[in-house]
Amino acid sequence: MRQHYLALLSVFASLPAMALTFQTRLENIEWKVDGDQFECRLTQPITDFGSGEFVRRAGEQATFRLKAYNGSLGAGSATLLAAAAPWQPGRGDINLGAVRAGSGDVLFNSSQAQAGRLFTGLLEGRSPTVRHYGRDGGYSEIRLLPIKFNKAYNDYQVCTTKLLPMNYDQVKQTEVGFPGGGIELDAAAKKKLDVILAFMKADPTVNHVELNGHSDNSGNRLTNRDLSRRRALAVMDYFKANGIQESQITMRFHGESYPLAPNTNAANRARNRRVNIQLERVAAPEKPAPQATGPSNPAHTS
Incomplete structure (x- = not known):
């Protein structure tokens, strides 16, 4: 067995x-x-x-x-x-x-x-x-x-065919450039901003924009700081003209302080003339609960 x-x-x-x-x-x-x-x-x-x-x-x-x-x-x-x-x-x-x-x-x-x-x-x-x-x-x-x-x-x-051009992970950090050295938005910059606007309109939970303006080091520090401010303002004005409330936008400007590349040649300086855009989902503050009110007690007189 x-x-x-x-x-x-x-x-x-x-x-x-x-x-x-x-x-x-x-x-x-x-x-x-x-x-x-x-x-x-x-x-x-x-x-x-x-x-x-x-x-x-x-x-x-x-x-x-x-x-x-x-x-x-x-x-x-x-x-x-x-x-x-x-x-x-x-x-x-x-x-x-x-x-x-x-x-x-x-x-x-x-x-x-x-x-x-x-x-x-x-x-x-x-x-x-x-x-x-x-x-x-x-x-x-x-x-x-x-x-x-x-x-x-x-x-x-x-x-x-109905998908947006980009998803949130792709669009939440965007950079628009000012390669010509001025403060005007060119066609490439507007195209990027239009993608952001389309996404924000499709997803209302994305309700805050942070703008950080930058310059190269071609001018003096005060001039560069003002250029970075005016570039950030140009982006802000474009957003406002297309339905984004100013209360949803935070704007900062840094002049030449944060270069992407050393300001050693024309190509690098062009890269440094930019506005960085960051999208955020900011929860609305909770409204305080209304306090319960009872009927008033009239004074008793005798």
Whole structure:
């Protein structure tokens, strides 16, 4: 009996580790498209797992991410594939490289290049697939299917046409230059300011602007300080003319004190003639709660 038991153990030990596959049934496949001016998402729910999602933020290209209900794939490495569909015999999988899987709601974010290749693969009938290898030698496979993809992809493309030119991380610190040495805003500066204005109008939580004016060292300190002030004023006036209240703007000017580059040649001096713009989300002060007032007690006379 003991020899028979050991023989069975030997057989099981020689079998390959089992793979666990997460994939939605064909008849239940759906793609969801949603978004706004700041972000567009193209998502396929994955039964008993979570979802696979393409996300494109304003000002960026899309990335692909995997979200899980249980928050973790466990320890191990993961490989991203544009896998051939089961109904396409003879086509090999395309290995798009390793991804770093972590814990939490979002298990990983692909690179923009990887997401672009996944889009191409889906349009060719391939499946975005994540193969996660555990320490025990087994692996999990999470697979999206290209069913109904083309219509959803067209809707997603429509969403992306409405994205703002930049996202908050890109627009919150901006620099406009005065390469000609004067105080007038040129076309390039106005274009940058128009992007900021569009973002502030789309996101009213961004409600404060800090302006810092600078100059090169061509003149004396008093002249340079005044030039930096007038450049900051030019930016402030442009914002005010386009609907930003003066109370939302803080203005400072520093003359030649903070150069970006040594004032040793014309190109460096042109870089130093600038206004730095920083956007902030400033919470409105809470209003004090009104004090309760009861009816007055008239004086009692006898």
